[in-house]
Amino acid sequence: xxxxxxRIAAWRAEMVRAGLSSTALDELEAHLRDQxxxxxxxxxxxxxxxxxxxxxxxxxxxxxxEFEKVHHSPRxxxxxxxxxxxxxxxxxxxxxxAKDFSHDRNSLLLFANVFMLTAGYxxxxxxxxxxxxxxxxxxxxxxTPAKEDSLGNAARGFNRLAAVLAGAGxxxxxxxxxxxxxxxxxxxxxxIGTLCVFxxxxxxxxxxxxxxxxxxxxxxxxxxxxxxxxxxxxxxSGLHSYGATSYWPLEILVAAHLLFLALAxxxxxxxxxxxxxS
Amino acid sequence: MITKELVAASxxxxxxxxxxxxxxxxxxxxxxxxxxxxxxxEWTDGxxxxxxxxxxxxxxxxxxxxxxxxxRKRKYYSLKNDGKKALKKQREQWLTVHDTLAKLWEExxx
Numbered sequence: 001x002x003x004x005x006x007r008i009a010a011w012r013a014e015m016v017r018a019g020l021s022s023t024a025l026d027e028l029e030a031h032l033r034d035q036x037x038x039x040x041x042x043x044x045x046x047x048x049x050x051x052x053x054x055x056x057x058x059x060x061x062x063x064x065x066e067f068e069k070v071h072h073s074p075r076x077x078x079x080x081x082x083x084x085x086x087x088x089x090x091x092x093x094x095x096x097x098a099k100d101f102s103h104d105r106n107s108l109l110l111f112a113n114v115f116m117l118t119a120g121y122x123x124x125x126x127x128x129x130x131x132x133x134x135x136x137x138x139x140x141x142x143x144t145p146a147k148e149d150s151l152g153n154a155a156r157g158f159n160r161l162a163a164v165l166a167g168a169g170x171x172x173x174x175x176x177x178x179x180x181x182x183x184x185x186x187x188x189x190x191x192i193g194t195l196c197v198f199x200x201x202x203x204x205x206x207x208x209x210x211x212x213x214x215x216x217x218x219x220x221x222x223x224x225x226x227x228x229x230x231x232x233x234x235x236x237s238g239l240h241s242y243g244a245t246s247y248w249p250l251e252i253l254v255a256a257h258l259l260f261l262a263l264a265x266x267x268x269x270x271x272x273x274x275x276x277x278s
Numbered sequence: 279m280i281t282k283e284l285v286a287a288s289x290x291x292x293x294x295x296x297x298x299x300x301x302x303x304x305x306x307x308x309x310x311x312x313x314x315x316x317x318x319x320e321w322t323d324g325x326x327x328x329x330x331x332x333x334x335x336x337x338x339x340x341x342x343x344x345x346x347x348x349x350r351k352r353k354y355y356s357l358k359n360d361g362k363k364a365l366k367k368q369r370e371q372w373l374t375v376h377d378t379l380a381k382l383w384e385e386x387x388x
Binding site: 024026027028030031033034035037056057058059060062063066067069070 | 303304305322323324325327328329331332335346348350351352353
């Protein structure tokens, strides 16, 4: 016979599947506990009290719709539309510039590969910046649940766009490599780096069921792009080599990312331990 | 039985009015409304929270997480200055509606 904690855990998992965010669920769970306690005090068994309390909470799909109305206001939809149209116009401008390469198919492929990967990596840096804002917000205690959800939605959007761009860029690069170098994949550090970044993006998209859950992952993604982009150039001696002799810029970047990752993941009372003691 | 349209329309002024008495939390808000209405107004519990989030997004109320008497975290809401101003406007509107209806029904049933 499951106890109350097991019932609440199962209810919570069901609500996550119904699409409710963890911030909303924290509050609903507190309500559920209060209601269940009162019904138990009125004489009901724990099982009946819990069932009645979950029924009184209402339909999860209806709740999710109402929460979405709060967090997808007309203003944020307008911002999204502006971002999409700006991106479309930029792509059109780039496409028109790229027609200069049209006489040489290989150059066009290389241009498209570089453009897609650069755009994809920039999107990862953007989503990583959102993750860093979240991490700093946790430390300064200035985040409201509504802002956390907004940050999570922004990070998810950038991640998805980055995955499409990085995946497409990698494929174009592979086709160029086949035509120019004879092989689709040459195990160049940059190619390996791109595959790792793409894999991390896919993992983030598949595993993170709620927007907020993806925020710490975006910091990891940004760190991997630093390693894949700068590090691969520093380490390699082939096509993408920078010829660097020291790695301290990369070391500083990775250390900074690890610090923000800790701020994003550690329990809030641990983060504020230093503040409380001072 | 109060219609759901009337329940929805009156939710915001009721919540803001309750918060003038001091900081409180979602479950307590629902219990207080039920008690004050003599059990005639019963909100669907889960639907209160999107309303609270919307009021917070509009800057009328603010929230904080604090430890409850049972040792668990609970979210408390309180009224902001903009919320007091909004409540004042809504109170005027509801009293206008109430006074008009009261006169109509007094005339009809006098």
